[in-house]
Structures are given as structure tokens and as C-alpha cells.
Amino acid sequence: MILNENQKERYSRHLSLPEIGEKGQKKLLRSKVLVVGAGGLGSPAAFFLAAAGVGTIGLIDGDTVNASNLQRQILHTTASIGQLKVHSAETRLLALNPDIKCELYPFRLTNENAPDILDGYDFVLDATDDFDSKFLIARACHHTSTSYSHAGINEFYGHTLTVRPGKSTCFRCIFHENGILSGGVPAGPLGALPGVIGSIQATEAIKVLLSIGTPLYNTLMSYHALSMEFRKIPVQRDPHCPLCGKP
Numbered sequence: 001m002i003l004n005e006n007q008k009e010r011y012s013r014h015l016s017l018p019e020i021g022e023k024g025q026k027k028l029l030r031s032k033v034l035v036v037g038a039g040g041l042g043s044p045a046a047f048f049l050a051a052a053g054v055g056t057i058g059l060i061d062g063d064t065v066n067a068s069n070l071q072r073q074i075l076h077t078t079a080s081i082g083q084l085k086v087h088s089a090e091t092r093l094l095a096l097n098p099d100i101k102c103e104l105y106p107f108r109l110t111n112e113n114a115p116d117i118l119d120g121y122d123f124v125l126d127a128t129d130d131f132d133s134k135f136l137i138a139r140a141c142h143h144t145s146t147s148y149s150h151a152g153i154n155e156f157y158g159h160t161l162t163v164r165p166g167k168s169t170c171f172r173c174i175f176h177e178n179g180i181l182s183g184g185v186p187a188g189p190l191g192a193l194p195g196v197i198g199s200i201q202a203t204e205a206i207k208v209l210l211s212i213g214t215p216l217y218n219t220l221m222s223y224h225a226l227s228m229e230f231r232k233i234p235v236q237r238d239p240h241c242p243l244c245g246k247p
Helices: 005-010 021-030 042-052 067-071 085-096 114-118 131-144 193-210
Strands: 032-036 056-060 101-105 123-126 148-154 157-163 219-224 229-234
Touching (some): 021 193, 032 042, 042 056, 042 123, 056 085, 085 101, 114 131, 123 131, 131 148, 148 193, 193 219
Parallel strands (some): 032 123, 123 148
Antiparallel strands (some): 148 157, 219 229
């Protein structure tokens, strides 16, 4: 692969970083990242992955855009209301960077379709908003040995963890599987909150793809918007974890 003049200009700030350079940028252009959820977390994460030149971005989400999404889901606009989120997201991502390719999955991830969808992807971003989906992603990534970024947000709080299946603490080591939390209309979140956490997820994906820096392995990063406090909480693998523990 040879970078053309337009690509050299577009990615010039990456090319100037010794940790990335031309070799790293070419690797990003060859990489494939699956974003599960094109909402609050998926919007900033996918946007920055597209800007970074990640060659293929998969988008899986069966929902349509509604007005209440626009307070935080920055991939979508007022004109997108009523459209499938994956179609609205693709329009924005390709407008930002026509270099990339979007693979669209306008439905929910399930136990049945997950193995085929994850096949060929280098990294997965969990940008979902319910626990059943998060447990499903953890299982699917474990069985396919695909590294992934977990994240969750609520009101003014967010957290994220990066997982290398079989090598680092997984989602199931920390959280017990007990189904979707009950409740009606969710409280929040603050509109800018998923922007912070989703951007960290995109950063983690790039670090893992390029094997640079120190990903959030065995570390739960938490963020409280009201106090503007970040905490890195060490977490350990559970030897009795039903997913990654010893049989």
C-alpha cells in the first residue's frame, strides 16, 4: 500500500507521530473495527475511528433515529429522524472520510449471528446500552479471541475497560450476568458524557490496532463528570469466571 498525496495531507498529523508514522497509518487503513451500537457511545467512537483512517468500520444497530437521541448521539442530525441509525451514521462517516468503508448491520447482535459478524474484525467496541448485549459481546469476543472495549454510562458517570480475551480481565470477571436492569425512562445521561467515554474507546482501539502505549487491560477507567474526576481502578481476572476462568 502506498499513501497517495491526499492521504498524506489528511493523515499528516498522524504521520508526524513516531508511534504511528506511515507504517502505522497504513495499518489503520487495513484495519477493521466493529462498533456495536450507533448511539451515544458509538457516535464519537466511530467518528474518531473514521477520522483516524480505520479502513473498515462495521456498524450494527437495529434502531431508528428519534428526536431524543440528538442530545448526545452526534452522528445523527434532525434530518436523520426516522432513518435507520446505521444509514444515518454511514452518511456522516463517509462525508468526513470517503477513504473508509462502512459495513452495515441494521439489526441486533445475537448469539446466532455474532460469530459470522465478528469474523474478520480486528477489534470490537461495545457501545450498547443494556447488560444483555454487553454479556453477549463479551461471550462472542471470548469465543472468537477478538479484543474489545467495554464501556457503560449513566447520568454523570461513565467507565471503560479494554479486554484481550484469555489474557486480561474480562467483562464477566467484574460484572455478574443477571439480565437487563429494570426501569422506565433512563435518567440522563449528560449529553457530553458519552463523548468523553466514546473518545477513550476509539483511542483504545487505535492503541491496540497499532500495539502502542498501554491499553486499559486489567484496569477499569471511571469518570465522574460533576467532579471531573478520572480514576484508574486495577481489576484482576477471576479464576472462577464462567467465561474466561479455568474449567
